Amino acid sequence: MFNFKNSKLSLFGNSKNLEKDMDEFVSILSEVGISFKLIVKDFLSHATGENFEQRIEKITAKESRADTVVKQIEYALYEETLIPDARSDVLRLLEHLDEIIGMYQGNCYRFSIQRPDFPQELHADLLSLTDTAVDCVETLCLTVRSFFRDVRSVRDNAHKVTFYEKESDIKSSDLARRIFSSNLNLDQKMHLRYFVEKIDSICDRAEDIADELIIYAIKRSV
């Protein structure tokens, strides 16, 4: 009649496992970012052989693992009615973070399939933009971890995400300007601009999530 084991008193063990799942999910996001950076670097240095494709496959595997972890967390939070006051916020947050993993993955496949022809003189700028996008998401990961453990530092970390997003805006605008002021054909210009915008949009999404996190943190502030 009184099912303590499955309901309330076995919570500490379940919480620990779920904590690990949440940490793993954020780590996946971070790792996918680093892989994305390496993939762009490999692509620009024309190292698009087997190793390049393997990296993309690894990202796909990680994306798939992230989906599984999110589902596990979702089921556990609902089945065991955990964190009832913050449950919907946490689940929405994880779904939005999953979107960023999807954006990374999408960009990787675009490089693999569409093979954009970036002239050598634009490589440094594209790498710099990619670095900023990954740094932005890395800072978002920190913000997410602080939301789980230390709500007071959420605002500080979220502020850094905004900083990187602005940096990304500047870098993407500069790069777009350089693309369109070059002697490339219009179709190539449009193609390269598309890639620049896609990378920049990762930062835009990260900033949106950071803004949401500030609101969630206010709601969580005891």
Added chain:
Amino acid sequence: MELTIILFLFGGLFLGWSLGANDAANVFGTAVGTRMISFKTAALVCSIFVILGSVISGAGTTETIAKLGAINALPGAFACCLAAGSSVYLMTKAGLPVSTTQAIVGAIIGWNFFTSSKIDYNVLTTILATWVLCPILAGVIAIGIFTLVKKIVFNSKIHILRLDAYTRLALLMAGAFGSYSLGANNIANVMGVFVNISPFTDIEITSFFTFTSTEQLFLLGGLAIAVGVFTYSKKVMFTVGNDLLKISPLSAFVIVLSHSIVLFLFASEGLSNFLTSMNLPSIPLVPVSSSQAIVGGVIGIGLLKGGKEVKWSVAGRIALGWVVLPILTMVIAVLYLYILKNIFDLKVVF
């Protein structure tokens, strides 16, 4: 035991049932309403600890109630309980937050008037002062605990999930303590008027332990409260948890704990004796309203957060309840006593 005695005791049991149905929601309402604790777990823990509190520590406040009016006839006690139950029902219908404590005190004063018995105004003043002190004290304690809990939570940087698990455990423990305190403090409302005329006799279980007639009475009252918890408190718990108090589980823990401390302070004979032995002013052992202790805690936390969330209209209605409920119950008690004496020809006083 005669059937009439059981019938008269039924008045107290009815009051116990309504106490269980309503006041258990104060202890576990937020935890159950926010689904931090399941109703079954809450009801079980609440029932066990209410009974324990009633039997082990219920004597202190009962003595005070007995001092206010030494009701010495079962029909008189029955009329008082029924009057208290009726007025609580009427006030609840009118949407006013009420307390069985204030109802029973009003009923006893009504009995005093009707039977021309002397009212101990010192006791009455103490009781009235305690009613005002109760929510204020709960508010002050809530502010202290909340500040401490906030500091601990922020500095420990605990994971949201582990904090959730700890909060559940804390709510369960605070609820158990609250239930014990509720039983200890409020059993006087349910069975206090029957103590002088208890139909039970002492049972010697071992040479060291005797199950006194009063304890048997309290056990019966505790069981009635437990029945109220299981049969009717679920709806009230969800109302308290979802509609009245939109607060975080951690704040709920602080409020329940401060409420429990206040109820315990006004019920603990041990603490009162200890203070007396230290030549300090003792705490009067008076049944206080758990609803008002809870509201005191909520207002305390609301003030700490800047006061914007405090519903002063609720505070005003509580103050109104202090005045209206005892007077209403007094009038109803006089009416019931009149009916029992003049229509049913029963002795309401010896």
